[in-house]
Structure formats: structure tokens, C-alpha cells
Amino acid sequence: MQIAHFTERPVRYIPEEPVLENRAFFGVSNKYIDRDKSADDYNYYLDEACYCEEVGFDAVALNEHHGNPFCSGNVLNIEAAILARITSKVKIVLIGNPLPVVKHPLRVAEELATIDTISRGRLVSGWVRGAGSEQFFNNANPAINRELFNEAHEFIMQAWTREGPWRYEGKHFHYRHVNPWVLPYQKPTPQQWIPGVLSPETVLWCAEKQYPYLGLGTALGPTCDLWDMYADKAAELGFQCGPENFGYLLPVFCADTDEKAQDLGRGFIFGGGQNAFSRPEHTLPPGYNSKAAIRMLATQPGGSWLGVSKAKLMASQEDQWDAAAFDALRDKLKKGYDKVQENLQVVVGSPETCAKKICDILEVIRPGVFTVFAVQGNVSDADRMNSVKLLGEQVLPVVREFAAKQELTGPFDQVPGQRKLASGTKRDPVVNREALEKLNLP
Amino acid sequence: MATTEETLNVAGAQLVVVRGGSGKPLFVCHDEMGYTGWMKWNEALAANRELIIPLQPGYGKSPRQDWMWRHRDVANYYLNVIREMGLEKPDVMGFGAGGYIAAEMAAAAPELLGSLTLVGPMGIKPDEGEIAEMFACTVNSYMRLSVHNHEAEEYGQIYGGEMSPEQFELFEDARAEAARLGWEPYMFNPSLPNLLKSAELVKLPTLLVRGAEDAVIPPNCIEKYKAAIPQAETVSISNAGHRPEIENSDEFISAVQKFLS
Numbered sequence: 072m073q074i075a076h077f078t079e080r081p082v083r084y085i086p087e088e089p090v091l092e093n094r095a096f097f098g099v100s101n102k103y104i105d106r107d108k109s110a111d112d113y114n115y116y117l118d119e120a121c122y123c124e125e126v127g128f129d130a131v132a133l134n135e136h137h138g139n140p141f142c143s144g145n146v147l148n149i150e151a152a153i154l155a156r157i158t159s160k161v162k163i164v165l166i167g168n169p170l171p172v173v174k175h176p177l178r179v180a181e182e183l184a185t186i187d188t189i190s191r192g193r194l195v196s197g198w199v200r201g202a203g204s205e206q207f208f209n210n211a212n213p214a215i216n217r218e219l220f221n222e223a224h225e226f227i228m229q230a231w232t233r234e235g236p237w238r239y240e241g242k243h244f245h246y247r248h249v250n251p252w253v254l255p256y257q258k259p260t261p262q263q264w265i266p267g268v269l270s271p272e273t274v275l276w277c278a279e280k281q282y283p284y285l286g287l288g289t290a291l292g293p294t295c296d297l298w299d300m301y302a303d304k305a306a307e308l309g310f311q312c313g314p315e316n317f318g319y320l321l322p323v324f325c326a327d328t329d330e331k332a333q334d335l336g337r338g339f340i341f342g343g344g345q346n347a348f349s350r351p352e353h354t355l356p357p358g359y360n361s362k363a364a365i366r367m368l369a370t371q372p373g374g375s376w377l378g379v380s381k382a383k384l385m386a387s388q389e390d391q392w393d394a395a396a397f398d399a400l401r402d403k404l405k406k407g408y409d410k411v412q413e414n415l416q417v418v419v420g421s422p423e424t425c426a427k428k429i430c431d432i433l434e435v436i437r438p439g440v441f442t443v444f445a446v447q448g449n450v451s452d453a454d455r456m457n458s459v460k461l462l463g464e465q466v467l468p469v470v471r472e473f474a475a476k477q478e479l480t481g482p483f484d485q486v487p488g489q490r491k492l493a494s495g496t497k498r499d500p501v502v503n504r505e506a507l508e509k510l511n512l513p
Numbered sequence: 514m515a516t517t518e519e520t521l522n523v524a525g526a527q528l529v530v531v532r533g534g535s536g537k538p539l540f541v542c543h544d545e546m547g548y549t550g551w552m553k554w555n556e557a558l559a560a561n562r563e564l565i566i567p568l569q570p571g572y573g574k575s576p577r578q579d580w581m582w583r584h585r586d587v588a589n590y591y592l593n594v595i596r597e598m599g600l601e602k603p604d605v606m607g608f609g610a611g612g613y614i615a616a617e618m619a620a621a622a623p624e625l626l627g628s629l630t631l632v633g634p635m636g637i638k639p640d641e642g643e644i645a646e647m648f649a650c651t652v653n654s655y656m657r658l659s660v661h662n663h664e665a666e667e668y669g670q671i672y673g674g675e676m677s678p679e680q681f682e683l684f685e686d687a688r689a690e691a692a693r694l695g696w697e698p699y700m701f702n703p704s705l706p707n708l709l710k711s712a713e714l715v716k717l718p719t720l721l722v723r724g725a726e727d728a729v730i731p732p733n734c735i736e737k738y739k740a741a742i743p744q745a746e747t748v749s750i751s752n753a754g755h756r757p758e759i760e761n762s763d764e765f766i767s768a769v770q771k772f773l774s
Contacts (some may be wrong), residue, residue, distance in 0.1 A: 207649055213694035352651045358689030365685045369678035 072438075072474035073481035074467055075130035075164050076123040076165035077320060078445040078460065080116045081341075082140035084108040090342030091400055096141035097204040097349035103140070112143060115452055119445075120154055122456060123161065126463025129481075130195065132320075132442055134266075135169065137208040141348055141447070148182040154188035162483075163190055164442075166266040166285060166320075167197025170227075172209040177246055179223070180230040181245035183261070184253040192256040197264045197285070198224055200273075204349035206356045214358025217272070219243055231260050262482055264318060264440065269297050272361055277316075278304035281488025283440060285318035288345070288416055291512065294319070294436050295502040306498040311490040315480040317501070318440030321432065322417040325461040326454065329420045336419030338448025340404040340413075413513050422465035429466065430473045434506040439481040441470065514559055516551050520575075524593035534559025537627070538603035539773070540595065541566045542611030544756075545635070545647060545700075546655070547573065547687040549671045554758045557766040562773070565603070567591065568575055569611070571690030573683040583631040584610065584636070584694050585702060588617030593619035595625055602627035604773060609729065609755060610635050610700060616738070619690040619717060620708035628718040629742075630769060633730045633755045635700040637738060644700050644730030648692050652676070653683045661754030668759055709741040719745035720772040724753035724760060746772065 082103075089099050120131040131154060135147035144150060151163050163186065169180055187194035200220050206213040222243050229239075235250025255261050266285040267273040277284040286294045302312040322339050326332035339345075348354070360368075368491045411417040418428045433441065443456060443462060492498055516533035516568055533551060543549075548568050555564055569587060571577035591614065595603060604627045607615030612634025619629045635644055642689040645657050656672050657663075678685075691700075719742050723735050737746055748768045750757035757765045 210697055212692060212696040213648075214689045216695065352649060352654070357648050357685065357692040362682075362686075365682060366678075369681040369685075 072471065072479045073129045073440050073483055075132045075440065075442040076119045077132035078116060078126045079142040079447060080144050081447045082143050083112055083449045085140045087342050090347065091397060095347050095350040096342055096351055097139045099140055100507060117153060119455060119459065121158055122459055124158050127467050128161060128463065130164045132164040132166050135164050136202065137205050142445045148186065148456055150461040151186045155186045162193050162195050164195040164264065164265065165197050167199040169199050169205055169435045170209040170223035172201040172205045173214045174211060176223035176226045176244055177230060177249065179342060180227045180252055181251050184251065184255045187255040187257060187261050188253060194261045195264055196261045197266055203356045203359055204353040206359060207353060213356035216359055231255050269293055271300060274301050275304050277301060283316050283318050283482050283487050285320055285440065287320045288322055288444065290414060290416060291435055291507055295504060295507060296502050298436065300502040302498055306492055309492055310488050311492040311498055312501050313490060314437050315482045315485040315487045316438035317438040318442060318443050319436055319438040323425055324419045324446040325422055325425045325458045325466060327421065329424055335450050335454050336446060337408060338450045339417055340408045341448030343404060369444040378394030415512065422461045426466045426469040429470055431510060433474060433479060434477065435503050437479055437502060439479055514556055515571055523597050524590055526570060526578050526742060527576050528594065530570040532563065534563050536562045538563050538565055538600045540603040540605045542607035542614045543569065544609035544611050546689045547683055552667050552759055553762045554766050558769065567594065573686035577690060585614045585617045588614045589621055592618055592622050592625060604628045608629040608632045609635060610695065612636065613700065616705060619714060623711060623714040623717045625719060630720045630772065631725050631738065632722040632757065633724060635739065636702060636705050638701040639731045639733035639737060641733040645729040650705055658728050659755040660760060661724060662752050662760040665760045705740045706737060714742065715744060721745050721747045722757060722768065724755055724757040725749045725751050726753060727755045729755040
């Protein structure tokens with residue numbers, strides 16, 4: 072198993088009220104930027120990544136978002152380039168470059184090849200479509216998002232592997248002279264891991280490409296369903312999936328005692344947490360979703376996707392903010408915090424508590440990559456570092472031992488897609504539904 | 514009045530067309546949110562006209578055409594439809610983004626048209642104000658923004674009550690296709706004002722209509738159209754926003770009938 076540490080690098084000094092009032096992080100004015108505190112944060116997060124390497128994480132993972140204090144990683148390749156130089160062992164996992172919103176795949180190919188070369192082959196390059204709000208921020212046409220994604224990805228694969236110079240005339244991208252004078256250090260290409268929030272299209276695409284799929288804190292039941300879908304598709308294509316095809320990212324915060332962890336772990340619901348990433352109208356720009364996803368949204372009033380339901384979408388922008396509602400909202404968020412812990416979608420506690428819950432989850436979904444998503448909100452450097460220390464020193468050894476017993480092979484132990492499956496042969500299970508039953512989740 | 518809805522294979526694509534009435538053809542380009550049904554204004558104009566309303570490709574019923582990249586492509590396709598259907602100098606009327614398409618049709622082939630009526634047209638970037646953002650808001654918000662007279666009976670008929678899953682899906686199809694064609698530059702073509710300035714187009718009777726309270730199309734859009742098409746008549750419909758045809762249908766019908774006669 073490969074174990075990674077991930078953080079959104081939250082803007083930690085922002086007051087909560089403007090986020091609550093805006094009902095989302097996306098769209099909060101940048102007038103709240105404090106350049107000195109911002110400099111502290113950016114430097115701290117680089118130090119934190121180095122400390123993760125020191126305490127035994129196999130990888131540090133980065134992402135990027137735009138116009139959003141939920142995540143101060145606006146240009147992840149810049150941070151990754153710095154990490155390439157200041158770390159020496161960890162994989163640098165990018166989850167990922169939002170290809171449609173960057174709009175310049177040749178440039179992305181060069182940037183990533185630079186990171187891979189400086190780090191002497193430690194890059195794991197993930198790709199994403201970009202959240203809905205990124206389409207607005209970058210003026211990227213959401214109605215052709217998947218076309219842009221697919222074409223940019225195919226182009227980068229060529230730019231990395233085909234001898235130049237050559238010319239490219241595609242549908243959305245055009246280059247007269249493709250001949251980058253930096254190529255990936257890893258041959259033929261770095262590994263590519265694809266994060267997602269249960270979009271079936273993405274899961275099937277990963278199976279076709281034999282790329283590991285990383286569930287981003289998704290509920291365990293639907294995660295099992297989607298991984299079965301991946302494994303079925305893989306079987307059709309003639310390979311047996313194993314843990315190396317799957318990764319899972321889980322919000323985890325560790326402190327010396329359960330009580331302290333519970334208190335600080337509330338950072339996960341700061342400003343409304345992940346569900347307040349962006350308002351529904353920004354989460355679902357026109358054409359961003361497939362027809363099937365829209366139909367599901369239209370016909371399943373209770374069924375939400377990215378925390379959005381048709382009812383929420385309809386209600387958005389309907390009501391005026393009532394400033395007296397802060398306390399009521401915080402109460403509601405606290406209830407949500409308890410609920411996601413009961414569902415095991417957030418793990419907060421002492422090292423013993425965290426290790427037990429993480430192993431319970433791993434037994435069900437059997438991933439080869441496990442990624443810790445560090446706490447959000449205004450948690451101090453010392454408390455964050457302590458969480459990393461406790462995880463590294465006390466939780467990771469337990470998790471590694473458990474993973475070894477469960478034979479949770481990571482994608483650097485077993486190349487994904489290399490276990491052949493003869494036509495007509497029944498595939499092995501990839502998840503453990505009995506273990507899920509036993510957890511008796513609400 | 515009886516209307517028909519049929520699927521044609523025309524000009525290389527499948528196109529669903531709604532037709533009603535009889536008389537000289539009036540080719541109607543619906544607005545950015547799609548065709549919302551046969552309303553009072555359709556009925557009035559169909560008394561002595563045949564209304565031909567193509568349901569724009571990608572808006573849920575006519576299949577999306579991947580090769581159509583811009584509103585100009587839709588316009589040129591519609592010109593081919595007019596040619597293939599053998600329509601003799603049809604009057605062309607467009608609403609909102611449909612007005613943008615109609616204006617592109619006039620710019621490309623004014624000789625094929627009998628007249629041009631643009632209602633709250635997008636398509637030209639205003640110097641003052643902006644064409645309202647329709648993609649960073651919900652369907653409900655855009656409807657509310659579009660319509661000034663919320664008491665209008667037909668507003669209630671179209672948008673009142675709970676939105677059915679089918680209607681929700683159609684609106685999302687409409688928004689997706691509008692975005693695909695008009696995301697950037699946002700719902701205008703920088704060259705359109707220049708392309709409208711042709712010797713042939715100067716001969717085309719043109720009517721520019723704007724709801725007096727239109728929150729989507731700033732007054733300057735109409736002024737810019739007027740500057741490009743100097744012979745155009747302009748009319749403002751009182752107590753109406755971006756949907757004057759349903760918000761104050763009497764005044765709208767009267768202005769259009771006067772122009773078309």
C-alpha cells in the first residue's frame with residue numbers, strides 16, 4: 072500500500088462569517104487576503120509536506136482550486152516544483168491538473184515533465200475536469216469540458232512519448248511545432264491516478280486507461296458499487312483489478328486524545344465544510360454534467376450529487392441571508408459533523424481511534440492507495456504538525472501491517488492493469504461487502 | 514389553433530419544426546431557454562401567417578449538431594433550411610439568443626429574408642452595461658431576472674408551479690447548448706455589427722423590439738443594432754422585461770402586426 076498525505080492548504084486566517092454569509096467559499100471576496108499571513112500559510116504547507124516525508128508518508132498529494140479560500144493551491148504545479156527540490160523520497164501526487172480549465176496542454180506537459188525530472192521520477196500525475204466553479208473562474212466552456220479533458224489528455228500522452236518535432240491539429244487544440252525539450256524522467260510516462268466523486272463516466276474512463284481511481288471521501292456503499300463497475304469493465308477488457316486500481320481519500324485528524332481531536336476536527340465543517348465549496352449554481356454550470364447525471368438530478372429529489380439536489384438547486388438564490396441565522400447554521404453543521412463521523416466519511420480521534428476506523432474502512436473497499444486529507448479551518452501549525460506526527464508514528468505502522476495482511480497492493484507494488492484475465496473467467500471481488508454489512512453504518 | 518410538430522431531415526440534419534397558421538411564412542427563432550409553447554402572440558400572428566418555429570438543435574428535441582460551434586453556424590444552417598424548404602422571402606423573427614441567430618441570418622443572406630424582427634436580441638456587445646449572465650445562476654433566477662411583469666398570466670402558465678423533471682431537463686439542455694455556442698465571447702459576435710452593414714441589408718425592413726424593463730439586454734444593445742441597421746424601426750414595450758411577447762402580449766402583438774403589415 073502507498074499512503075499519502077493531502078491537504079487543501081486552506082486559507083486559515085479568514086473569518087468564518089463571510090463564508091457563511093456567502094453560503095460558499097467560492098465567491099468570497101479576496102479583500103480578506105492578508106499578505107503576511109498568506110506568506111506564512113504557503114510556507115507552512117511546504118514545511119508540512121517535508122515533515123510528512125520525515126514521519127514516513129510515502130507520498131504528498133496536492134490539488135488546485137481557483138478563486139476559493141477553501142484551497143490556497145491555485146497553481147499546483149508551482150508547489151509541486153518546489154517540493155520536487157525540497158523533498159527527496161516522497162512521491163508527489165497531483166490530484167490533479169484541471170486540464171479543461173488550463174486550456175494549454177503543451178504547457179502542462181512541459182511543467183509536469185520538469186517536476187518529474189527535478190524530482191528524478193517521483194511525480195504521479197492525476198487529471199481532473201475542474202470543479203464547476205473553476206469553469207467560471209477560468210472562463211472555460213463547461214459544455215465542452217469532457218471534450219477538452221479527453222483531447223488535452225491524449226495530446227499530453229503524445230507530447231511525452233512521441234519524438235518531435237511534429238504538428239498537431241486537433242479539435243480544440245492546435246500546435247505547429249511540438250518538440251518539448253523536457254520529457255518525463257519516468258518511462259514511458261509517470262503513473263496517472265484519477266480522483267473523482269463517483270461520476271460513472273470517469274470510473275469507466277479510468278478502467279479503459281487502466282488508471283487507478285481515487286474516491287474522494289465518498290460514502291462506502293456507493294464507493295463499492297462504483298469499484299465493482301470499474302472491475303467489471305476491466306474484466307471486459309481482459310484484466311483483473313486489484314487494490315492497485317483503487318485509492319481512497321479520507322478526511323482524518325489525529326490528536327493526543329479523542330476529546331481534543333473532536334474539538335479541532337471541527338475544522339472540517341468550518342464555513343460549512345466541503346458541501347459549502349461552491350453554491351449549486353456554480354457547482355453545476357450548464358453542460359458540465361452528462362445527460363444521465365442531469366436526468367438523475369431531475370428525477371431523484373432526495374438523491375444529491377456533490378451535495379447538490381434539485382431541491383437545493385431550486386432553492387439557491389431564492390432566500391435572503393438572515394444574519395441572525397449564524398448560530399442555527401452552526402448547530403446544523405455540528406449535526407452534520409457527527410453524522411459524517413458515524414458514516415465513517417470523516418475520521419477524527421486519538422491514534423488508536425483513527426487506526427481502528429481506517430482499518431475498518433480499508434477492509435471494505437480494499438484500496439492500494441490510502442490518502443489522509445488533513446483538517447480544514449483555523450487549526451494552528453502546532454496542532455496540524457502534531458496530527459502528522461501521531462499519524463506517522465502511531466497510525467501508519469498499524470495501517471501498514473493491516474494492509475499487508477489484507478494484501479492491499481499499491482500501484483507501485485503491482486502495475487495496474489497487468490493482471491490478465493482470460494475471456495469468460497469470473498473476476499475476483501474487489502470490495503468486501505460482508506465487512507460493510509458488519510459496520511452497520513446508518 | 515391546431516399546430517403540428519414534425520421532424521424534418523433538412524440541410525443535412527434532423528430538425529424538429531413546430532408549424533401553425535397559414536399565410537406568408539414567419540420563421541421564428543426561439544430564445545435562449547427554448548420553445549415554451551404556443552402562446553397568445555403565436556395565435557394572434559398565425560391568423561394571417563404561417564409560423565415556422567425550428568426547435569434549435571441541441572435544445573432537447575432536435576439533436577445537437579457537433580459541427581455547430583457558434584450562433585453563426587446555426588444561422589447559416591437555418592438559411593439552408595429556408596432554401597431547402599423553398600420558403601419565399603420569409604419574415605424572420607428572433608428572441609434573445611434567437612435574435613442573435615436571426616441577425617446573423619440577415620448579415621449572411623439578407624436577400625433571402627422578407628423582413629427582420631429582433632426582440633431583446635443578444636449578439637452585439639454593448640458599450641454601456643453587459644448582457645446579463647445567464648450561466649452563473651439557476652434557471653429560476655434567470656427566469657425571474659428575465660421577466661419584469663411577474664403578474665402576466667402567461668408567465669404563470671409557463672413558469673409557475675413545480676418544475677417537472679422533463680421541463681428541468683429541457684431547461685438544462687437549453688442552457689448547455691446556449692453555453693456551448695455562446696460561452697465566449699459571451700453571447701455576442703464582435704464582427705456582427707460590421708457584417709450587418711451591407712448594401713443589401715439596408716433594404717431589409719427591420720424592427721427592433723425591447724421590453725422597457727429588460728434586465729438582460731441593456732438599451733445600448735438596441736442602439737448598437739440601430740447604428741448597424743439604420744433603417745430599423747425601434748419600439749419599446751411597456752411593463753415588460755426580456756419576454757415582452759408574454760409579459761405585455763397585447764402591446765407586443767400590436768407593434769409586430771403593424772410592422773409586418
